[in-house]
Amino acid sequence: MTSDDDGLLRFNVFNKPVVLATETDSGSVAGKLWSVSLVLLDYFQKLGPETFADKKILELGAGVGLLSIALSRAGASVTCTDLPSALPMLDENCEKNKNADSGACRVTALGWGVEGFEESGIAQEMQTNGDYDYIICADLCYDESLHDILVETLQRITGPKTVVYLIYIDRMNFDIMLNVKLCEAEDPEGTDKEFRIDMVKDTDYDCLGVEGIHFYKVMYN
Numbered sequence: 001m002t003s004d005d006d007g008l009l010r011f012n013v014f015n016k017p018v019v020l021a022t023e024t025d026s027g028s029v030a031g032k033l034w035s036v037s038l039v040l041l042d043y044f045q046k047l048g049p050e051t052f053a054d055k056k057i058l059e060l061g062a063g064v065g066l067l068s069i070a071l072s073r074a075g076a077s078v079t080c081t082d083l084p085s086a087l088p089m090l091d092e093n094c095e096k097n098k099n100a101d102s103g104a105c106r107v108t109a110l111g112w113g114v115e116g117f118e119e120s121g122i123a124q125e126m127q128t129n130g131d132y133d134y135i136i137c138a139d140l141c142y143d144e145s146l147h148d149i150l151v152e153t154l155q156r157i158t159g160p161k162t163v164v165y166l167i168y169i170d171r172m173n174f175d176i177m178l179n180v181k182l183c184e185a186e187d188p189e190g191t192d193k194e195f196r197i198d199m200v201k202d203t204d205y206d207c208l209g210v211e212g213i214h215f216y217k218v219m220y221n
Protein backbone atom coordinates (compact mmCIF):
# COMPACT_ATOMS: atom_id res chain seq x y z
CA MET A 1 0.00 0.00 0.00
CA THR A 2 1.25 3.50 -0.78
CA SER A 3 -0.20 6.91 -0.02
CA ASP A 4 0.56 9.77 -2.39
CA ASP A 5 0.24 13.57 -2.24
CA ASP A 6 -3.23 13.32 -3.75
CA GLY A 7 -4.34 11.59 -0.51
CA LEU A 8 -5.34 8.43 -2.32
CA LEU A 9 -4.26 4.99 -1.11
CA ARG A 10 -2.83 2.73 -3.79
CA PHE A 11 -2.63 -1.07 -3.71
CA ASN A 12 -1.52 -3.82 -5.98
CA VAL A 13 -4.15 -6.54 -5.57
CA PHE A 14 -4.05 -9.81 -7.50
CA ASN A 15 -1.48 -8.00 -9.68
CA LYS A 16 -3.96 -5.26 -10.53
CA PRO A 17 -4.10 -1.66 -9.30
CA VAL A 18 -6.64 -0.52 -6.72
CA VAL A 19 -6.95 3.14 -5.75
CA LEU A 20 -8.98 4.33 -2.77
CA ALA A 21 -10.18 7.63 -1.36
CA THR A 22 -10.66 7.75 2.42
CA GLU A 23 -11.97 10.35 4.87
CA THR A 24 -9.30 10.17 7.54
CA ASP A 25 -10.13 13.65 8.95
CA SER A 26 -13.90 13.31 9.21
CA GLY A 27 -14.13 11.03 12.24
CA SER A 28 -16.48 8.80 10.25
CA VAL A 29 -16.17 5.08 11.09
CA ALA A 30 -16.99 4.12 7.51
CA GLY A 31 -14.58 6.60 5.91
CA LYS A 32 -11.41 4.98 7.26
CA LEU A 33 -9.61 1.83 6.25
CA TRP A 34 -9.40 -0.46 9.29
CA SER A 35 -6.31 -2.57 9.84
CA VAL A 36 -7.99 -6.00 9.87
CA SER A 37 -9.05 -5.36 6.27
CA LEU A 38 -5.39 -5.42 5.34
CA VAL A 39 -4.90 -8.73 7.17
CA LEU A 40 -7.90 -10.24 5.34
CA LEU A 41 -6.71 -8.81 2.02
CA ASP A 42 -3.32 -10.43 2.52
CA TYR A 43 -5.05 -13.76 3.36
CA PHE A 44 -7.26 -13.54 0.24
CA GLN A 45 -4.29 -12.76 -1.96
CA LYS A 46 -2.46 -15.81 -0.66
CA LEU A 47 -5.52 -17.98 -1.43
CA GLY A 48 -5.23 -16.66 -4.99
CA PRO A 49 -7.73 -15.17 -7.46
CA GLU A 50 -8.99 -18.60 -8.53
CA THR A 51 -10.66 -18.97 -5.10
CA PHE A 52 -12.89 -15.99 -5.86
CA ALA A 53 -13.25 -15.88 -9.65
CA ASP A 54 -16.93 -16.10 -10.69
CA LYS A 55 -18.05 -16.35 -7.05
CA LYS A 56 -20.96 -14.37 -5.60
CA ILE A 57 -19.82 -12.34 -2.63
CA LEU A 58 -21.50 -9.87 -0.29
CA GLU A 59 -19.60 -7.58 2.05
CA LEU A 60 -21.29 -6.12 5.13
CA GLY A 61 -20.13 -2.76 6.50
CA ALA A 62 -17.69 -2.35 3.63
CA GLY A 63 -16.40 1.08 4.73
CA VAL A 64 -14.27 2.45 1.91
CA GLY A 65 -14.67 -0.78 -0.07
CA LEU A 66 -11.14 -2.17 -0.26
CA LEU A 67 -12.13 -5.83 0.14
CA SER A 68 -15.11 -5.67 -2.22
CA ILE A 69 -13.08 -3.95 -4.91
CA ALA A 70 -10.17 -6.37 -4.38
CA LEU A 71 -12.43 -9.42 -4.73
CA SER A 72 -13.98 -7.98 -7.89
CA ARG A 73 -10.41 -7.68 -9.20
CA ALA A 74 -10.18 -11.46 -8.71
CA GLY A 75 -13.22 -11.84 -10.98
CA ALA A 76 -15.94 -12.15 -8.33
CA SER A 77 -19.37 -10.59 -8.57
CA VAL A 78 -19.55 -8.50 -5.41
CA THR A 79 -22.42 -6.78 -3.62
CA CYS A 80 -20.76 -4.13 -1.51
CA THR A 81 -23.00 -2.89 1.33
CA ASP A 82 -23.04 -0.36 4.14
CA LEU A 83 -25.30 2.22 5.74
CA PRO A 84 -26.74 4.85 3.35
CA SER A 85 -24.42 7.50 4.84
CA ALA A 86 -21.37 5.49 3.70
CA LEU A 87 -22.51 4.99 0.12
CA PRO A 88 -21.14 8.19 -1.52
CA MET A 89 -17.54 7.18 -0.69
CA LEU A 90 -18.19 3.56 -1.67
CA ASP A 91 -19.72 4.66 -4.97
CA GLU A 92 -16.77 6.95 -5.62
CA ASN A 93 -14.24 4.20 -4.91
CA CYS A 94 -16.06 1.56 -6.97
CA GLU A 95 -16.33 4.04 -9.86
CA LYS A 96 -12.58 4.87 -9.63
CA ASN A 97 -11.73 1.17 -9.91
CA LYS A 98 -14.14 0.16 -12.67
CA ASN A 99 -12.17 -2.01 -15.02
CA ALA A 100 -13.08 -4.26 -17.93
CA ASP A 101 -10.60 -6.75 -16.54
CA SER A 102 -12.60 -7.23 -13.30
CA GLY A 103 -15.79 -8.77 -12.01
CA ALA A 104 -18.69 -6.59 -10.92
CA CYS A 105 -18.83 -4.49 -7.74
CA ARG A 106 -22.34 -3.23 -7.02
CA VAL A 107 -22.90 -0.83 -4.12
CA THR A 108 -26.15 -1.08 -2.16
CA ALA A 109 -27.54 0.17 1.16
CA LEU A 110 -27.89 -2.54 3.78
CA GLY A 111 -28.43 -1.49 7.38
CA TRP A 112 -28.26 -4.50 9.70
CA GLY A 113 -31.41 -5.94 11.21
CA VAL A 114 -34.72 -7.17 9.81
CA GLU A 115 -35.89 -3.76 8.65
CA GLY A 116 -32.66 -2.91 6.84
CA PHE A 117 -32.69 -6.30 5.16
CA GLU A 118 -36.27 -5.89 3.97
CA GLU A 119 -35.55 -2.41 2.60
CA SER A 120 -32.37 -3.49 0.84
CA GLY A 121 -33.66 -5.68 -1.98
CA ILE A 122 -31.07 -8.32 -1.05
CA ALA A 123 -33.78 -10.99 -0.63
CA GLN A 124 -34.84 -10.47 -4.25
CA GLU A 125 -31.19 -10.51 -5.39
CA MET A 126 -30.73 -13.86 -3.61
CA GLN A 127 -33.92 -15.25 -5.16
CA THR A 128 -32.68 -14.36 -8.64
CA ASN A 129 -28.99 -15.19 -8.27
CA GLY A 130 -28.91 -17.84 -5.54
CA ASP A 131 -26.95 -17.86 -2.30
CA TYR A 132 -23.69 -16.01 -1.85
CA ASP A 133 -20.52 -18.10 -1.86
CA TYR A 134 -18.80 -15.79 0.60
CA ILE A 135 -19.82 -13.07 3.02
CA ILE A 136 -17.19 -10.67 4.27
CA CYS A 137 -17.35 -9.12 7.76
CA ALA A 138 -14.26 -7.09 8.59
CA ASP A 139 -14.16 -5.18 11.86
CA LEU A 140 -17.90 -5.06 12.48
CA CYS A 141 -18.06 -6.05 16.17
CA TYR A 142 -16.80 -2.86 17.83
CA ASP A 143 -20.21 -1.88 19.26
CA GLU A 144 -21.95 -4.55 21.33
CA SER A 145 -25.35 -2.89 20.81
CA LEU A 146 -25.10 -3.83 17.11
CA HIS A 147 -24.49 -7.54 17.66
CA ASP A 148 -28.15 -8.62 17.68
CA ILE A 149 -28.98 -6.88 14.40
CA LEU A 150 -25.77 -8.15 12.81
CA VAL A 151 -26.80 -11.70 13.73
CA GLU A 152 -30.30 -11.07 12.29
CA THR A 153 -28.74 -10.01 9.01
CA LEU A 154 -26.33 -12.95 8.87
CA GLN A 155 -29.22 -15.37 9.45
CA ARG A 156 -30.98 -13.96 6.39
CA ILE A 157 -28.08 -13.78 3.96
CA THR A 158 -26.10 -16.92 4.80
CA GLY A 159 -27.04 -19.97 2.70
CA PRO A 160 -26.18 -23.55 3.70
CA LYS A 161 -22.91 -23.51 1.71
CA THR A 162 -21.99 -19.87 2.26
CA VAL A 163 -18.71 -19.21 4.07
CA VAL A 164 -18.66 -16.08 6.21
CA TYR A 165 -15.21 -14.60 6.80
CA LEU A 166 -15.45 -12.89 10.18
CA ILE A 167 -12.43 -10.94 11.35
CA TYR A 168 -12.14 -8.36 14.10
CA ILE A 169 -9.82 -6.93 16.70
CA ASP A 170 -10.56 -7.57 20.34
CA ARG A 171 -10.48 -3.91 21.36
CA MET A 172 -12.54 -3.89 24.52
CA ASN A 173 -13.03 -7.56 25.35
CA PHE A 174 -16.72 -7.56 24.44
CA ASP A 175 -16.18 -7.99 20.68
CA ILE A 176 -15.97 -11.73 21.28
CA MET A 177 -19.57 -11.61 22.56
CA LEU A 178 -20.69 -11.67 18.93
CA ASN A 179 -19.51 -15.29 18.79
CA VAL A 180 -21.70 -16.09 21.80
CA LYS A 181 -24.70 -14.44 20.12
CA LEU A 182 -24.04 -16.41 16.93
CA CYS A 183 -23.85 -19.69 18.86
CA GLU A 184 -27.07 -18.96 20.76
CA ALA A 185 -29.08 -17.64 17.79
CA GLU A 186 -32.35 -19.40 17.07
CA ASP A 187 -33.37 -19.55 13.44
CA PRO A 188 -36.18 -17.03 12.76
CA GLU A 189 -37.97 -19.58 10.58
CA GLY A 190 -37.96 -22.14 13.38
CA THR A 191 -35.60 -24.58 11.64
CA ASP A 192 -32.71 -26.23 13.47
CA LYS A 193 -30.08 -24.28 11.50
CA GLU A 194 -27.26 -22.97 13.66
CA PHE A 195 -24.03 -21.06 13.22
CA ARG A 196 -20.81 -23.09 13.27
CA ILE A 197 -17.68 -21.08 14.02
CA ASP A 198 -14.25 -22.37 13.02
CA MET A 199 -11.21 -20.43 14.10
CA VAL A 200 -8.67 -19.67 11.37
CA LYS A 201 -5.39 -20.72 12.98
CA ASP A 202 -2.96 -17.86 13.49
CA THR A 203 -0.38 -19.89 11.57
CA ASP A 204 -2.66 -19.76 8.50
CA TYR A 205 -2.50 -15.99 8.11
CA ASP A 206 -0.10 -13.13 8.62
CA CYS A 207 -1.36 -10.72 11.28
CA LEU A 208 0.92 -8.02 9.81
CA GLY A 209 1.86 -6.99 13.33
CA VAL A 210 -1.74 -6.24 14.33
CA GLU A 211 -2.40 -7.50 17.86
CA GLY A 212 -5.55 -9.19 19.19
CA ILE A 213 -6.96 -10.46 15.91
CA HIS A 214 -9.89 -12.87 15.95
CA PHE A 215 -10.41 -14.59 12.61
CA TYR A 216 -13.14 -17.17 11.92
CA LYS A 217 -14.90 -18.97 9.11
CA VAL A 218 -18.60 -19.21 9.97
CA MET A 219 -21.31 -21.38 8.38
CA TYR A 220 -25.06 -21.49 8.96
CA ASN A 221 -26.73 -24.79 8.24
Ligand SMILES: C[S@@+](CC[C@H](N)C(=O)[O-])C[C@H]1O[C@@H](n2cnc3c(N)ncnc32)[C@H](O)[C@@H]1O
Binding pocket: 029, 030, 031, 032, 033, 034, 035, 036, 037, 060, 061, 062, 063, 064, 082, 083, 086, 110, 111, 112, 137, 138, 139, 140, 142, 146
Ligand atom coordinates in the same frame (compact mmCIF):
# COMPACT_ATOMS: atom_id res chain seq x y z
C1 LIG B 1 -14.94 -0.25 11.77
S1 LIG B 1 -15.77 0.01 10.23
C2 LIG B 1 -15.09 -1.28 9.22
C3 LIG B 1 -15.11 -0.90 7.76
C4 LIG B 1 -14.43 -1.91 6.84
N1 LIG B 1 -15.08 -3.19 6.91
C5 LIG B 1 -12.96 -2.04 7.15
O1 LIG B 1 -12.57 -3.06 7.76
O2 LIG B 1 -12.19 -1.13 6.81
C6 LIG B 1 -17.43 -0.61 10.55
C7 LIG B 1 -18.38 -0.48 9.36
O3 LIG B 1 -19.66 -1.01 9.74
C8 LIG B 1 -20.67 -0.13 9.25
N2 LIG B 1 -21.86 -0.20 10.10
C9 LIG B 1 -21.97 0.16 11.39
N3 LIG B 1 -23.22 -0.04 11.85
C10 LIG B 1 -23.93 -0.53 10.81
C11 LIG B 1 -25.28 -0.92 10.66
N4 LIG B 1 -26.16 -0.81 11.65
N5 LIG B 1 -25.67 -1.39 9.46
C12 LIG B 1 -24.77 -1.49 8.44
N6 LIG B 1 -23.47 -1.14 8.52
C13 LIG B 1 -23.06 -0.65 9.69
C14 LIG B 1 -20.03 1.25 9.33
O4 LIG B 1 -20.68 2.19 8.48
C15 LIG B 1 -18.60 0.94 8.89
O5 LIG B 1 -18.43 1.00 7.50
